[in-house]
Amino acid sequence: MFEYEKTLQYPVKIKNPNPALAKFIISQYGGPDGEIAASMRYLSQRFSMPYADLKGLLTDIGTEELAHMEMIGAIVHQLTRCMTDEEIKKAGFDTYFVDHTAGVYPQAASGVPFTAAFIGVKGDTIADLTEDLAAEQKARVTYDNILRMVDDPDVIDPIRFLREREVVHFQRFGEALSRTTDRLNSRNFYAFNPSFDRPVK
Amino acid sequence: MDHDKLLCQMPECRPRSGADIGDLPQEAVIAMTYTPMQRQGSAKFEPGAALSRGTLYPGLELPLANNYNVRPVRMTPLGELQALHFSITELSLYLDTHCSDREALALLRAYQKAYREKREEYVKRFGPLSKQDVVCSDGYDWTDDPWPWELGRRDI
Numbered sequence: 001m002f003e004y005e006k007t008l009q010y011p012v013k014i015k016n017p018n019p020a021l022a023k024f025i026i027s028q029y030g031g032p033d034g035e036i037a038a039s040m041r042y043l044s045q046r047f048s049m050p051y052a053d054l055k056g057l058l059t060d061i062g063t064e065e066l067a068h069m070e071m072i073g074a075i076v077h078q079l080t081r082c083m084t085d086e087e088i089k090k091a092g093f094d095t096y097f098v099d100h101t102a103g104v105y106p107q108a109a110s111g112v113p114f115t116a117a118f119i120g121v122k123g124d125t126i127a128d129l130t131e132d133l134a135a136e137q138k139a140r141v142t143y144d145n146i147l148r149m150v151d152d153p154d155v156i157d158p159i160r161f162l163r164e165r166e167v168v169h170f171q172r173f174g175e176a177l178s179r180t181t182d183r184l185n186s187r188n189f190y191a192f193n194p195s196f197d198r199p200v201k
Numbered sequence: 202m203d204h205d206k207l208l209c210q211m212p213e214c215r216p217r218s219g220a221d222i223g224d225l226p227q228e229a230v231i232a233m234t235y236t237p238m239q240r241q242g243s244a245k246f247e248p249g250a251a252l253s254r255g256t257l258y259p260g261l262e263l264p265l266a267n268n269y270n271v272r273p274v275r276m277t278p279l280g281e282l283q284a285l286h287f288s289i290t291e292l293s294l295y296l297d298t299h300c301s302d303r304e305a306l307a308l309l310r311a312y313q314k315a316y317r318e319k320r321e322e323y324v325k326r327f328g329p330l331s332k333q334d335v336v337c338s339d340g341y342d343w344t345d346d347p348w349p350w351e352l353g354r355r356d357i
Contacts, residue, residue, distance in 0.1 A: 006348070007279065007282070007283065009287065061294065064294075073350055078350070148202075175238055175298035177234060186230045189230075
């Protein structure tokens with residue numbers, strides 16, 4: 001089960017609202033490589049993971065991603081507070097505003113709403129961990145691209161933190177793949193699916 | 202961003218060290234992806250620096266454009282708590298794939314102890330962090346503002 005801890009993982013304190021930034025940062029909330037996709041991917045992949053240590057890793061990273069989703073929500077919320085009609089128009093935030101006002105809705109920067117089609121749960125240990133490696137890289141690039149567009153240090157700090165987490169998670173998923181192949185026969189890693197096939201007694 | 206300039210301006214204060222080098226399997230067969238295992242005893246940041254940099258491990262800090270400059274997170278009572286909580290999160294991920302690293306396990310215990318003490322102190326001064334902390338002596342304070350995504354009146 002999950003229980004709420006009433007604090008962010010890393011502080012988000014944005015002094016100057018700026019809806020123009022919120023318009024694309026929302027992608028890391030509900031976009032294809034966003035934090036909702038990350039948490040749903042790992043927390044769902046856990047159920048078919050056969051190895052105890054990696055059930056732990058998927059649980060721990062999936063849970064951390066929920067905290068990241070909250071951080072991105074906080075960033076978007078703080079960037080869009082106290083907006084005037086004029087500011088909304090000038091920032092190009094009008095297209096988001098007509099549908100969601102200043103609410104935080106899970107969508108990509110392009111406006112595509114969050115969909116489970118963004119994630120993969122293949123039910124095969126090697127395939128799922130390989131997906132996770134790619135997912136961390138794609139999220140890292142999205143944060144790179146956000147950092148290229150932002151010059152407010154109050155926004156850069158938490159985005160930089162989140163980007164660094166993608167690098168660490170990539171390392172851990174790579175190690176998880178090694179822990180998986182350690183248990184398989186290197187003559188043929190693909191002889192069976194450890195998530196599905198029962199071990200031969 | 203100038204690609205060639207960035208390539209030749211790798212910061213000298215951050216040379217790749219032994220701690221950044223991991224171990225690959227001796228018999229790495231083809232048709233598989235390999236990530237080097239992070240070695241035991243890798244260099245570590247203190248909790249405050251770890252939170253500010255986004256990792257406990259200098260060897261894993263790989264910022265865009267080699268920009269290693271960060272504004273340190275202010276070590277307010279909440280900042281200290283977040284730093285310890287983050288260090289525990291980070292060490293746990295490491296231990297998930299390095300369960301036999303006794304030094305990391307000992308560090309985890311030390312951080313857990315420090316976190317428990319700081320958390321108790323924080324809850325007494327500033328109110329509940331989880332439902333388990335809610336003591337109703339002065340009324341029900343779980344729902345009190347500010348919630349974490351809001352800019353608080355007091356910067357705690």
